Amino acid sequence: MLSRPKGCDLCDKSGYKGRMGIHELIIATDGIKRMIQKHDTVEAMRDLAMSEGMTTLLQDGIIKSIQGSPISNRLDGSASNNNTAGC
Numbered sequence: 285m286l287s288r289p290k291g292c293d294l295c296d297k298s299g300y301k302g303r304m305g306i307h308e309l310i311i312a313t314d315g316i317k318r319m320i321q322k323h324d325t326v327e328a329m330r331d332l333a334m335s336e337g338m339t340t341l342l343q344d345g346i347i348k349s350i351q352g353s354p355i356s357n358r359l360d361g362s363a364s365n366n367n368t369a370g371c
């Protein structure tokens with residue numbers, strides 16, 4: 285079960301104070317540079333980048349959604365979405 289915004293006085297009832305960004309970063313490794321030089325396809329470059337450990341924007345979003353869920357917070361004992369007061 286994923287977190288849903290509830291809102292509080294600190295975030296003006298929006299529930300969105302302190303939102304986290306999701307990111308996709310491709311590192312220009314030698315393999316990626318060679319593919320760029322060869323004008324290789326985006327799909328092939330993505331496959332290589334993922335084999336070298338890159339996570340896609342979608343994967344990062346899913347991972348962070350799961351990490352922010354009440355269930356995972358209870359499991360790791362850290363509780364709350366962040367260390368600040370409010371929701």
Ligand SMILES: [Zn+2]
Pocket residue numbers: 291292293294295296297298299300301370371
């Ligand atoms: Zn709030």
